[in-house]
Amino acid sequence: MSLLAIYDHPATTASSTAASTEQAIPDSHPQPKRISSDGAVIQAELAARGIGFQHWPAPVELSPHAEQAEILAAYAAEITRVQAEASYGTVDAIRMTPEHPDRAALRQKFLSEHTHGEDEVRFFVEGRGLFCLHIGDEVLQLVCEQNDWIRVPAGTRHWFDMGETPQFCAVRFFNNSEGWVAQFTGDPIAQGYPLLDQLIKAADTQ
Numbered sequence: 001m002s003l004l005a006i007y008d009h010p011a012t013t014a015s016s017t018a019a020s021t022e023q024a025i026p027d028s029h030p031q032p033k034r035i036s037s038d039g040a041v042i043q044a045e046l047a048a049r050g051i052g053f054q055h056w057p058a059p060v061e062l063s064p065h066a067e068q069a070e071i072l073a074a075y076a077a078e079i080t081r082v083q084a085e086a087s088y089g090t091v092d093a094i095r096m097t098p099e100h101p102d103r104a105a106l107r108q109k110f111l112s113e114h115t116h117g118e119d120e121v122r123f124f125v126e127g128r129g130l131f132c133l134h135i136g137d138e139v140l141q142l143v144c145e146q147n148d149w150i151r152v153p154a155g156t157r158h159w160f161d162m163g164e165t166p167q168f169c170a171v172r173f174f175n176n177s178e179g180w181v182a183q184f185t186g187d188p189i190a191q192g193y194p195l196l197d198q199l200i201k202a203a204d205t206q
Contacts, residue, residue: 002055003143003203004042005032007193009134029194032141037203042142049135052151053142058125062169068093071125075171078123082149088121088173095126096166103166110160111190114182118175120152127168130161130196139193143200144170157185163196 007030036042039055046053060074071093072079079091096103113134128145134157144150152158162168172180194202 001037001143001203002039002042002145002148003037003141003199004035004045005141005194005199006034006045007032007139007141009137009139009189010192029192029198035203046140046142049133049138049140050153051133051140051156052121052149054149055147056123056149058123058147060125062126066095066169068095071095071169071171075123075125079171079173082121082123082173086119086121086173087175090174090177090179091171092174092179093169093171095169096162098165098167100166103162107162107164107166110162112184113157113159113187113189114184115155115157116152116180116182118154120150120154120156120158121173122150123171123173124148124150125169125171127166128196129163129166129168129170130199131158132160132190132193133158134187134189139189141193141199143196143203157187159190161190161196 043053056078062071062074072091082088083091096106122144124144124146126146128143131142131144131150131152133140133142133152142150174180
């Protein structure tokens with residue numbers, strides 16, 4: 001289930017501004033002013049802020065130990081589709097599992113707010129992850145799951161949480177040969193908002 005939570009920023013905004021749909025977000029975090037799992041609502045809210053979001057079929061069941069070449073071959077048609085619409089000359093796949101030896105270090109790196117000099121384009125073909133977008137005086141938290149395609153424009157301040165026990169695979173598109181290159185802002189903003197597991201747990205209590 002894809003999920004979108006929208007907050008007023010800064011994170012110290014009074015909880016009295018929360019939407020009528022209450023969820024068990026920890027008291028130390030702000031309450032969202034809007035939260036939805038409706039795909040059409042999510043797409044419209046993101047589009048209004050310049051974020052691309054679509055729901056594509058991801059019909060291929062990858063083998064448990066699929067390497068990058070197998071993943072890219074399995075989704076060759078989807079890759080061609082994206083590359084036909086924009087100049088994404090470099091494509092790779094990232095796959096994280098609870099057994100990945102670098103999961104803790106990578107999680108901490110992605111949790112630091114950063115920007116990119118190009119659009120960040122991802123197609124989730126397995127599992128889920130949490131994109132957090134800092135846009136003006138708002139923070140949007142989007143749980144992306146299998147079948148979700150997202151495009152975050154260049155320069156957008158954001159961070160990403162894969163969870164304590166990560167389980168996801170995403171195809172990544174770049175228009176530079178270096179792949180993932182980030183400029184970290186040094187803002188500790190992520191500490192003021194729910195992590196992936198906290199947000200999912202809150203949604204499950206509805």
